[in-house]
Amino acid sequence: SYVLTQPPSVSVAPGQTARITCGGNNIGSKSVHWYQQKPGQAPVLVVYDDSDRPSGIPERFSGSNSGNTATLTISRVEAGDEADYYCQVWDSSSDHSLWVFGGGTKLTVL
Amino acid sequence: EVQLVESGGGLVKPGGSLRLSCAASGFTFSSYSMNWVRQAPGKGLEWVSSISSSSSYIYYADSVKGRFTISRDNAKNSLYLQMNSLRAEDTAVYYCARVLRNGMDVWGQGTTVTVSS
Numbered sequence: 001s002y003v004l005t006q007p008p009s010v011s012v013a014p015g016q017t018a019r020i021t022c023g024g025n026n027i028g029s030k031s032v033h034w035y036q037q038k039p040g041q042a043p044v045l046v047v048y049d050d051s052d053r054p055s056g057i058p059e060r061f062s063g064s065n066s067g068n069t070a071t072l073t074i075s076r077v078e079a080g081d082e083a084d085y086y087c088q089v090w091d092s093s094s095d096h097s098l099w100v101f102g103g104g105t106k107l108t109v110l
Numbered sequence: 111e112v113q114l115v116e117s118g119g120g121l122v123k124p125g126g127s128l129r130l131s132c133a134a135s136g137f138t139f140s141s142y143s144m145n146w147v148r149q150a151p152g153k154g155l156e157w158v159s160s161i162s163s164s165s166s167y168i169y170y171a172d173s174v175k176g177r178f179t180i181s182r183d184n185a186k187n188s189l190y191l192q193m194n195s196l197r198a199e200d201t202a203v204y205y206c207a208r209v210l211r212n213g214m215d216v217w218g219q220g221t222t223v224t225v226s227s
Binding site for chain 2: 031033035037041042043044045048049054086088089090098099100101102103104
């Protein structure tokens with residue numbers, strides 16, 4: 001089955017740019033979705049289809065996807081951005097796990 | 111307001127059964143595929159099951175295949191997950207989520223299932 005690999009943690013100072021990667025075999029050929037999850041809360045979709053933002057998500061959140069790596073970029077990081085972030089793809093090549101999540105990255109704002 | 115509200119979680123013994131429900135409001139439920147996703151304590155997100163808008167297509171993760179059954183009642187704007195032969199490793203918060211372009215754009219607040227003797 002398809003595997004998505006994320007770094008366990010990323011740290012960034014307020015006002016700086018955070019980049020969270022999501023690695024997968026030829027992930028550039030798939031649509032990648034990103035979720036933010038704060039402690040005790042449900043996940044929230046922050047980027048879909050590689051780089052689109054749902055309404056209500058700040059422009060500071062952006063995404064890109066090419067080759068074997070997708071990236072969620074958070075510009076001008078704020079304390080409120082501290083959360084776990086998950087990437088997700090839909091893998092039609094397998095009937096074992098269609099909706100595949102990465103292991104998650106904990107973003108710490110220093 | 112678009113909303114999903116799960117219910118039905120609780121404490122159950124290994125081998126027991128539980129039925130989760132998800133009530134949808136604020137959108138045309140019958141037009142969307144729906145997913146169940148779970149999260150074990152301190153762990154990441156795991157997709158559990160999916161059902162298409164008209165129930166024509168149903169999929170399960172290998173970890174629950176043969177034990178869980180997903181269903182929906184579009185007349186009642188409700189999604190269900192029947193969980194049988196529960197195991198300790200099924201302990202998790204279970205979320206229902208609306209599918210949009212193979213992502214999930216609306217999530218419920220989750221319901222907690224604890225499998226323990």
